[in-house]
Amino acid sequence: MRIGELSERTGTPRRLLRYYEEQGLIVADRLPNGYRDYDASNVDRVAQIRGLLDAGLPTRIIKQILPCLNKPRVIHFPDATPEMLATLEEERDRMTERIRCLVRNRDAVAEYLDAVRGELAEPSA
Amino acid sequence: MRIGELSERTGTPRRLLRYYEEQGLIVADRLPNGYRDYDASNVDRVAQIRGLLDAGLPTRIIKQILPCLNKPRVIHFPDATPEMLATLEEERDRMTERIRCLVRNRDAVAEYLDAVRGELAEPSA
DNA sequence: TCGAACCCTCACATTGATGTGAAGGTCAAG
DNA sequence: CTTGACCTTCACATCAATGTGAGGGTTCGA
CATH class of the missing domain: 1.10.1660.10 (Multidrug-efflux Transporter Regulator; Chain: A; Domain 2)
Structure with a gap:
């Protein structure tokens, strides 16, 4: 195309x-x-x-x-230089850290929204 | 400070x-x-x-x-305008999507690394 | 009183991911 | 053969997050 x-x-x-x-x-x-x-x-x-x-x-x-x-x-692993593997490990860990942070903040936002929802839905609760 | x-x-x-x-x-x-x-x-x-x-x-x-x-x-929700709530919902969903994507790719990287590791550790397996 | 180590503001530079548009070639349909 | 919708490269603009440094004040200890 x-x-x-x-x-x-x-x-x-x-x-x-x-x-x-x-x-x-x-x-x-x-x-x-x-x-x-x-x-x-x-x-x-x-x-x-x-x-x-x-x-x-x-x-x-x-x-x-x-x-x-x-x-x-899983096939051939031809050109996997040690530097590249190191980069990948580093990046994998960065991604994991990013995920942790994102989840934490996403959950905080979600909790906030849920709380506001509850507040609006059950004003007397 | x-x-x-x-x-x-x-x-x-x-x-x-x-x-x-x-x-x-x-x-x-x-x-x-x-x-x-x-x-x-x-x-x-x-x-x-x-x-x-x-x-x-x-x-x-x-x-x-x-x-x-x-x-x-959970305390007061004073200045939560509808637009802001909408923004937050949107952003929460964006974050969720981002998390999904990140996890997927992180896992792919991790799998690749594990595979290479296995290859190196058990060359005859 | 001097120098080192802080702090301030201002302002321009850079980097990565993009937007935008000019000047022009290709191609199919009318 | 022309028009319109594609495509090309080139190049400058923008935007957010940063780097960098000039020019200058403050504080503190030797």
């Missing part, structure tokens, strides 16, 4: 698809006329990229992480 | 403490000489702010959320 379709199917501005490509997060073939030609797998891939970005990871980390997440399941 | 101590105790550059104040996330008294004077509660507050920022919330949202999270427990 061309960039317009991928843009629509992922809800992502064309500009960003080109940006992700520039950052090495996705690859695109080229049609004879120079247009980008995307494989269907890019729909999922872009969704994952956006999720990770939204989760706070910078593109340079995502670039490192993505190759590991795409493999269907 | 003055800004230097708060900076040390929170691991946050002074520059950012001033920025958070400028954004209305924290408040500081002033000593007679003009120096900022922070209440001890700001240590926790700054930690929370940084957590939320790191979780991807912009300061303008944090500013709205924070007042709700600081109350010790």
Whole structure:
């Protein structure tokens, strides 16, 4: 598919698809006329990229992480340098910490909302 | 305490403490000489702010959320406008979505690492 | 009284993720 | 053949979170 379709199917501005490509997060073939030609797998891939970005990871980390997440399941582990493994461990722990923080604050917000709800629903309780 | 101590105790550059104040996330008294004077509660507050920022919330949202999270427990709900409640609900859901995404990807990274570990530990398995 | 270590404000620089638009090529349908 | 909807690259703009540093005051101990 061309960039317009991928843009629509992922809800992502064309500009960003080109940006992700520039950052090495996705690859695109080229049609004879120079247009980008995307494989269907890019729909999922872009969704994952956006999720990770939204989760706070910078593109340079995502670039490192993505190759590991795409493999269907346990296969070859060819180019896993020690530095990369260290980066991944670090990032995994950062993500865990982020999750903990997010959950804590999400729960606090939710509790607050529930409390207000209760207040409004049972003014005399 | 003055800004230097708060900076040390929170691991946050002074520059950012001033920025958070400028954004209305924290408040500081002033000593007679003009120096900022922070209440001890700001240590926790700054930690929370940084957590939320790191979780991807912009300061303008944090500013709205924070007042709700600081109350010790269920107390008065004075200035909870409907718009604010809507914002909070929206943000709560965004956070939940973010958590889901983060967990999914964190687990994927962790699985990958475990797999590589297994590979290295039991080369003949 | 001097220097070190604080603090202040102001303001410009940078970085990453984006928006926006110009100048132009491709292609299908009227 | 022209129009409109695509696509291309390039480049400058923006926004939030930060870095950095200038220029200057305060405080305290040697």
